Structures are given as structure tokens and as C-alpha cells.
Amino acid sequence: MAVFEITHPLVRHKLSLMRSISRSTRSFRQLSAEVGCLLTYEATKDLEIEDYQLEGWNGEITGQRIKGKKATVVPILRAGIGMLDGVLELMPSAKISVVGLYRDEETLEPVTYFEKLAGDINKRMALIIDPMLATGGSMNATIDLLKQAGCTDIRALVLVAAPEGIKKVESEHPDVDIYTASVDSHLNENGYIIPGLGDAGDKIFGTK
Ligand SMILES: O=P(O)(O)OC[C@H]1O[C@H](OP(=O)(O)OP(=O)(O)O)[C@H](O)[C@@H]1O
Ligand SMILES: O=c1cc[nH]c(=O)[nH]1
Ligand SMILES: [Mg+2]
Secondary structure, eight states, X not given: OOEEEOOOHHHHHHHHHHHOTTOOHHHHHHHHHHHHHHHHHHHTXXXXXXXXXXXXXXXXXXXXXXXXXXXXXXXXXXXXXXHHHHHHHHOTTOEEOEEEEEEOTTTOOEEEEEEEOOTTGGGEEEEEEEEEESSSHHHHHHHHHHHHTXXXXXXXXXXXXXXXXXXXXXXXXXTOEEEEEEEOSEEOTTSOEESSOSOHHHHHHTOO
């Protein structure tokens, strides 16, 4: 497994804006989509391409197009929805496979409440999106669901990752690469990422 921490200046700048306690819901939501878009750019940089002939303004030319597997984007409800528009900016034809999970506040264990995957997910590359990789329980449960459905090419895109969560995904799913805007310091006693973003779902949806 590889962990790609994206250090592009735009990512650094936007993620720092998101960390401010005074950031509005509207702005946090917009930044989630923007950083999601930049992570998608990085997470798709190894897609295979092929040459093809096309008619240009001055005659026939050789173009390139993406070859092989199509994609499905997998937002983990709720907070993953905040990154979805940004991912779809770059991959407008991707199918969307939705997984609903919340983290039990006492046990920190993931609880699954919804699942609707693309029917041909076994033939697609899956980009899981969730702002937070904390203990890694939610991500591992989602990867389990996708693998049970036959998916073999899975990438995880998270705005912020804790070392504890990375370790957990790595130990159970060494074939899954993680793309993140930041590997943060650690989890606190309540399982929140430090310095982190706070509760990303609440910030995106404007709830408490
Ligand atoms: O790595 P973990 O320890 O599993 O924690 C991360 C999960 O917690 C948050 O979701 P939350 O349970 O708050 O649900 P929400 O998106 O509905 O707010 C977050 O969006 C991840 O899905
Ligand atoms: O820091 C964290 C951990 C889990 N879920 C969040 O929204 N934030
Ligand atoms: Mg939440």
C-alpha cells in the first residue's frame, strides 16, 4: 500500500482555511469539494491511456483517451457527500455507489445503514471519498463491502488522515492506496483527529 500526501500549494492553502474555527458552512463545503477535486487529479494520474485518430481543425491528428476500467465514486455518508461535486468535476461520467456509515460515538465502531453500489462495480475502479480517516474503522468497513461485491481496484481519498487509521487500513487492505491532503498528528481520547478539522459531517451539513 502507498500513502500519497499531496503537498501542492493549493491543497496546503485550502486545507489550512478549512482548519479555522470560524470557517462558515458554505465555505467549508466549497473547500471540501475543491480539495476533493485536487485529490482526484492526483489519484488518477496513473490511468492508462491509448492513442486514437481524430479530425482536428487542420486535418487528422493523434489524440489520447483513457483506456480500460471505468470509475465509480463511493461517498461514505454523510460527510463524503461534501467532496462529491469536486470529484465529479473531473469525472462527470462516473457512476456513484453510496455507502451509509456512522461511527458509534461510544465504541467508535462503524455502523452500516445504507448500501447501493453500481451493478458492475467488479469491472470498475472505485474512488472512496470521505473527509476523515480517523481510526480507520469506517474506511475498512467500506472496503470490505466493495471487495465483497467483487471490486478489485480501490483507492481511498480523504482530506485528513490519522496515522492510526492509515495503519489499520494498511494492515487489513494492503492493496488499497490512500490519497490525502494531510497526514495529521494523532487521535485524541474521543477518536478525533488532531489537529484535524473537527466533525467534518457537521461542518458540511451545518448540524451539531
Ligand atoms: O475512521 P473512523 O474512526 O471510522 O472515523 C471516520 C468517520 O467518522 C466520520 O463520520 P461520522 O460517523 O461522523 O458520520 P457523518 O459523516 O454522518 O457525520 C467521518 O466522516 C468518517 O466516515
Ligand atoms: O476528527 C474526526 C474524526 C472522525 N470524524 C470526524 O468528522 N472528525
Ligand atoms: Mg460526523
